[in-house]
Amino acid sequence: MTLTSPGPTLGVVGGGQLGRMLGEAAAPLGVEVVVVDPTPDCPAAPVVRDQIEGDFDDADALHRLADRSDWLTYEIELADPDLLEEAGDDAGVPVHPRPGTLQTIQDKLVQNRAMEDASVPVPAYRRVDDVDALHAALDALGTPAMLKAREGGYDGRGTALIEERGDAADALAAVAGPALVEEFVEFERELAVMGCKGAAAPGDDPGDVAVDDDGAVDAFPVTETIHEDEILRATASPPRAPDDRRAAARDVALDVLDALDGRGVYGVELFDTGDAILFNEVAPRPHNSGHWTIEGCHTSQFQQHVRAVTGRPLGDTGRRAPTASANLLGGEGIEGRPPARLEGEDAIFAEPRAHLHWYGKREVYALRKMGHVTVVGERGGDVDASLARARELRDGTSFTSGGTD
Amino acid sequence: MTLTSPGPTLGVVGGGQLGRMLGEAAAPLGVEVVVVDPTPDCPAAPVVRDQIEGDFDDADALHRLADRSDWLTYEIELADPDLLEEAGDDAGVPVHPRPGTLQTIQDKLVQNRAMEDASVPVPAYRRVDDVDALHAALDALGTPAMLKAREGGYDGRGTALIEERGDAADALAAVAGPALVEEFVEFERELAVMGCKGAAAPGDDPGDVAVDDDGAVDAFPVTETIHEDEILRATASPPRAPDDRRAAARDVALDVLDALDGRGVYGVELFDTGDAILFNEVAPRPHNSGHWTIEGCHTSQFQQHVRAVTGRPLGDTGRRAPTASANLLGGEGIEGRPPARLEGEDAIFAEPRAHLHWYGKREVYALRKMGHVTVVGERGGDVDASLARARELRDGTSFTSGGTD
Numbered sequence: 001m002t003l004t005s006p007g008p009t010l011g012v013v014g015g016g017q018l019g020r021m022l023g024e025a026a027a028p029l030g031v032e033v034v035v036v037d038p039t040p041d042c043p044a045a046p047v048v049r050d051q052i053e054g055d056f057d058d059a060d061a062l063h064r065l066a067d068r069s070d071w072l073t074y075e076i077e078l079a080d081p082d083l084l085e086e087a088g089d090d091a092g093v094p095v096h097p098r099p100g101t102l103q104t105i106q107d108k109l110v111q112n113r114a115m116e117d118a119s120v121p122v123p124a125y126r127r128v129d130d131v132d133a134l135h136a137a138l139d140a141l142g143t144p145a146m147l148k149a150r151e152g153g154y155d156g157r158g159t160a161l162i163e164e165r166g167d168a169a170d171a172l173a174a175v176a177g178p179a180l181v182e183e184f185v186e187f188e189r190e191l192a193v194m195g196c197k198g199a200a201a202p203g204d205d206p207g208d209v210a211v212d213d214d215g216a217v218d219a220f221p222v223t224e225t226i227h228e229d230e231i232l233r234a235t236a237s238p239p240r241a242p243d244d245r246r247a248a249a250r251d252v253a254l255d256v257l258d259a260l261d262g263r264g265v266y267g268v269e270l271f272d273t274g275d276a277i278l279f280n281e282v283a284p285r286p287h288n289s290g291h292w293t294i295e296g297c298h299t300s301q302f303q304q305h306v307r308a309v310t311g312r313p314l315g316d317t318g319r320r321a322p323t324a325s326a327n328l329l330g331g332e333g334i335e336g337r338p339p340a341r342l343e344g345e346d347a348i349f350a351e352p353r354a355h356l357h358w359y360g361k362r363e364v365y366a367l368r369k370m371g372h373v374t375v376v377g378e379r380g381g382d383v384d385a386s387l388a389r390a391r392e393l394r395d396g397t398s399f400t401s402g403g404t405d
Numbered sequence: 406m407t408l409t410s411p412g413p414t415l416g417v418v419g420g421g422q423l424g425r426m427l428g429e430a431a432a433p434l435g436v437e438v439v440v441v442d443p444t445p446d447c448p449a450a451p452v453v454r455d456q457i458e459g460d461f462d463d464a465d466a467l468h469r470l471a472d473r474s475d476w477l478t479y480e481i482e483l484a485d486p487d488l489l490e491e492a493g494d495d496a497g498v499p500v501h502p503r504p505g506t507l508q509t510i511q512d513k514l515v516q517n518r519a520m521e522d523a524s525v526p527v528p529a530y531r532r533v534d535d536v537d538a539l540h541a542a543l544d545a546l547g548t549p550a551m552l553k554a555r556e557g558g559y560d561g562r563g564t565a566l567i568e569e570r571g572d573a574a575d576a577l578a579a580v581a582g583p584a585l586v587e588e589f590v591e592f593e594r595e596l597a598v599m600g601c602k603g604a605a606a607p608g609d610d611p612g613d614v615a616v617d618d619d620g621a622v623d624a625f626p627v628t629e630t631i632h633e634d635e636i637l638r639a640t641a642s643p644p645r646a647p648d649d650r651r652a653a654a655r656d657v658a659l660d661v662l663d664a665l666d667g668r669g670v671y672g673v674e675l676f677d678t679g680d681a682i683l684f685n686e687v688a689p690r691p692h693n694s695g696h697w698t699i700e701g702c703h704t705s706q707f708q709q710h711v712r713a714v715t716g717r718p719l720g721d722t723g724r725r726a727p728t729a730s731a732n733l734l735g736g737e738g739i740e741g742r743p744p745a746r747l748e749g750e751d752a753i754f755a756e757p758r759a760h761l762h763w764y765g766k767r768e769v770y771a772l773r774k775m776g777h778v779t780v781v782g783e784r785g786g787d788v789d790a791s792l793a794r795a796r797e798l799r800d801g802t803s804f805t806s807g808g809t810d
Contacts, residue, residue: 002805003747003776005767006451024432027425027452030763030776046411046454047432202757298758298781307754316757320725342408349712352607352721353703358435362410371408371435376703379784400407 001311003030009049010310011069011093012036013056013084014076017359017369018286018302019044021294022075025302031310034068036061043360059083066091073097073264073309075285077106078152096309097197097262097284104260105284108150109180115279118259120252122279123271125182134168137181144184149175159230185278187271190227191239191246192289193253194220194301195266198314215263219253220297220304221319222246225269225289231367232288233405234326234391236383237296237319245272252277260284263308265301288327288369295355295374296323322377324387326394330364331403337363338401340370347396348373354393364399406716408435414454415715416474416498417441418461418489419481422764422774423691423707424449426699427480430707436715439473441466448765464488471496478502478669478714480690482511483557501714502602502667502689509665510689513555514585520684523664525657527684528676530587539573542586549589554580564635590683592676595632596644596651597694598658599625599706600671603719620668624658625702625709626724627651630674630694636772637693638810639731639796641788642701642724650677657682665689668713670706693732693774700760700781701728727782729792731799735769736808742768743806745775752801753778759798769804 007030012019015037023033023044033048038055045051050068054061057080066072066087072095074084081099088095104114115122126137128147138145143165149158153175160171162181172179201216224239225232239246253268256279260266267287269280290301299307299315307315328342340361348356358371373393377386397404412435417424420442428438428449438453443460450456455473459466462485471477471492477500479489486504493500509519520527531542533552543550548570554563558580565576567586577584606621629644630637644651658673661684665671672692674685695706704712704720712720733747745766753761763776778798782791802809 001751003745003750003763005745005763005765006446007763007765020432023452024429027429027765028760028762030761030765032451041411046437047428047452049451200755203755312754313751315754318757340408340410345408346406346718349717349720350605350608352723355433356435357433358408358410358412360410360412360432360435 005030007032008070008310009034009068010306011065011072013062013065013072013074013079015039015042015044015048015051016075017043018075020047020359021302021357022286022305023048025300026306029303029306031306034065036065046360056080057083059087062087063090066093069093071096071309073305074102077102077283081106097260097264097266101260101262101284105282106151108148108281111281112180114259115256118255120255120259120279121276123182123185125180128172128179128181131169131172134172134181135165138162138165138168141181141183146182146184147171147175147179148182150178150180185271185273188274189239189241189272190225190280191241191249191270191272191277192223192225192235192287193249193268193270194287194290194293195253195257195268196220196304196308196314196317197257197260197263197266198308199263199311200313202314202316216314217254217257218314218317219250220290220293220301220317222249223289223292231329232327234324234387235289235292236324236387237292238322238383240383241272245277248277252279256282263311265290265305265308291357291372292323292325292374294357295376296320320376321379322381322383322386323374324383324390325372325374326390327369328371328373328394328397329405330366330368330370330399331405332366334364334366334399334402337365340364341400342370342397343400344397348393351375351389351393354389364401367405410435412437413475413715414439414473415711416470416477418467418470418477418479418484420444420447420449420453420456421480422448423480425452425764426707426762427691427710428453430705431711434708434711436711439470441470451765461485462488464492467492468495471498474498476501476714478710479507482507482688486511502665502669502671506665506667506689510687511556513553513686516686517585519664520661523660525660525664525684526681528587528590530585533577533584533586536574536577539577539586540570543567543570543573546586546588551587551589552576552580552584553587555583555585590676590678593679594644594646594677595630595685596646596654596675596677596682597628597630597640597692598654598673598675599692599695599698600658600662600673601625601709601713601719601722602662602665602668602671603713604668604716605718607719607721621719622659622662623719623722624655625695625698625706625722627654628694628697636734637732639729639792640694640697641729641792642697643727643788645788646677650682653682657684661687668716670695670710670713696762696777697728697730697779699762700779701725725781726784727786727788727791728779729788729795730777730779731795732774733776733778733799733802734810735771735773735775735804736810737771739769739771739804739807742770745769746805747775747802748805749802753798756780756794756798759794769806772810
């Protein structure tokens with residue numbers, strides 16, 4: 001390859017915080033970013049070359065994006081795989097991860113089956129299209145159980161906990177559409193692994209590796225993810241778990257990657273039951289559970305995604321030091337969508353080794369992801385102090401229209 | 406303070422690589438950047454909110470910048486201090502570092518005198534306005550000696566080495582204007598220190614520190630700078646020098662800061678003669694000698710400048726690991742200004758812990774700064790291996806129109 005100015009262009013479907021942090025990471029590499037996003041002046045807009053205003057399934061916008069791009073990727077699963085493939089084909093531009101992978105992941109039933117086919121341990125589940133099927137599934141799986149919409153759910157939306165058999169009809173109405181029901185997993189902790197598929201591994205001689213080869217597979221260090229109400233609140237890496245649990249999680253994540261096609265980073269979410277590592281779900285893009293890598297690793301998940309998609313060798317995924325992060329979410333008490341104004345962030349700036357990331361969203365609403373704070377610990381120390389401090393710093397902030405959560 | 410969206414705006418005079426890296430650093434903090442630069446689509450343009458096209462001394466452009474900004478700063482000494490002050494005053498917007506400091510620094514004679522007044526050790530020098538004065542100065546200082554234009558010199562431009570008395574007239578013609586002549590310093594090495602003046606130090610309770618207080622002073626770890634033909638080629642931190650030399654350099658740099666007014670980072674360049682640390686020059690802005698801090702320190706010089714100018718507490722200046730950098734300069738043999746196309750950069754991507762920074766300049770010319778590569782070493786290791794590798798990676802690149810230097 002050569003470096004040019006203006007550089008090659010990475011077209012990204014979605015211009016939220018992930019698109020913004022992709023833009024921040026791409027610039028030093030000489031890669032320009034153009035995003036498609038429906039929100040005028042989306043979070044990525046101030047730090048990327050251009051925003052094409054359009055919905056994620058706006059064929060015209062995607063074609064205009066492809067015409068300006070050297071590669072296409074996406075930072076949101078709402079991207080339309082068929083349109084992406086068509087826009088890429090028409091412009092002669094590769095799409096990574098592959099649209100087929102996006103299709104697999106968009107339907108949780110198809111996703112689970114693909115994982116089973118790759119020998120990834122998946123919680124017991126059943127497809128349910130009506131109440132009778134759900135009752136039958138609950139007879140087999142027992143209660144409690146988790147009902148999950150097959151498509152479109154995220155951050156707790158599209159899921160319903162079924163405490164007992166009598167909740168079945170209400171739960172099915174709540175998820176409103178094709179669904180699957182999973183055994184309730186009693187986990188000790190949740191873990192996440194940012195997997196990477198690239199053209200070559202760090203240290204490989206790039207001359208030996210063709211971009212279209214199967215390429216290299218790697219993973220960032222395993223991360224503990226802490227959810228409340230199914231929304232990620234904080235992360236800690238290394239996880240507070242025995243070494244063998246971390247090794248097992250990494251192995252499962254690498255098996256998950258086997259089932260997926262195309263270059264990029266993948267956020268693999270797992271349950272650790274103490275006895276087993278079970279697959280939860282995977283996102284074919286940078287993921288909230290990997291934000292800590294910006295300061296905590298030698299290469300960030302965002303730079304890694306840019307490297308991978310553009311066919312560069314993967315970067316070094318090593319962890320610099322124990323690192324924790326906490327999300328800045330709109331408080332649950334916030335009503336409507338008032339302008340975003342965060343107070344109490346001075347303490348983050350005043351804390352050595354704390355790092356603020358503000359996403360630039362104009363409006364805040366309850367539980368909206370508005371930013372995050374990362375605390376890097378002492379090398380060789382443990383992660384508890386960093387996690388406690390990240391949470392304290394988060395708890396010290398509030399939106400003028402309500403608290404943070 | 407509060408964080409808002411859109412965030413507050415930092416107006417920057419100059420949109421070259423320093424403006425670009427300021428933009429990359431400002432985004433996570435929620436600070437938007439607007440630059441004034443005469444080059445259409447300047448290096449900073451793709452990663453900042455907006456570029457106002459205009460010369461650095463275009464009063465209208467500066468007023469438009471001030472009207473959109475919450476703070477003004479500059480990344481180039483060619484900024485006009487009087488216009489900056491006027492634009493800031495008219496819009497009610499603070500300028501940092503203070504325009505008076507910029508004025509002091511723009512004239513090397515005034516700069517040297519200010520340093521003497523602050524008890525900073527300065528090489529012996531004389532003001533010279535004509536050949537007679539130069540001859541008299543050479544009688545006092547001896548030869549060789551360095552003739553320096555008082556204004557406008559950088560990267561070796563505006564300086565002339567006087568080997569012997571007979572060179573005086575030619576040297577004076579070469580620098581073409583008011584000048585000073587300095588004793589020739591036989592140094593063992595050159596050192597640089599990125600000094601920082603901010604509203605508060607890391608860990609200070611921001612509630613206790615008013616932004617308009619004298620605030621906090623700090624410095625990044627001392628860096629060895631390696632020049633050829635007076636152009637910076639590579640840096641190494643820690644420097645390959647005894648501990649007492651580093652401590653002495655830091656002390657001198659802090660004295661230099663005493664003579665300067667306003668918040669921001671300052672690039673202090675020093676000579677280490679083995680016996681003494683002598684002042685060379687200071688730049689009131691992020692500096693090439695501090696690029697390694699992006700990966701090598703807990704806070705980068707660019708984030709530090711944003712923090713300082715915007716009145717946030719300074720970040721942690723600690724070094725993560727021994728770190729070296731090498732500049733990617735247009736080869737000396739390049740003629741004219743061909744389009745910039747760099748080859749051989751694949752090896753940089755393939756090297757674990759090597760980091761490329763491409764500045765996005767459209768055209769290359771001989772010795773133009775086009776990018777840099779940073780290599781982060783092992784914690785506790787020494788810097789030689791990183792420096793050697795950074796230079797090898799640089800030497801492995803070339804522009805299609807000629808080599809790199």
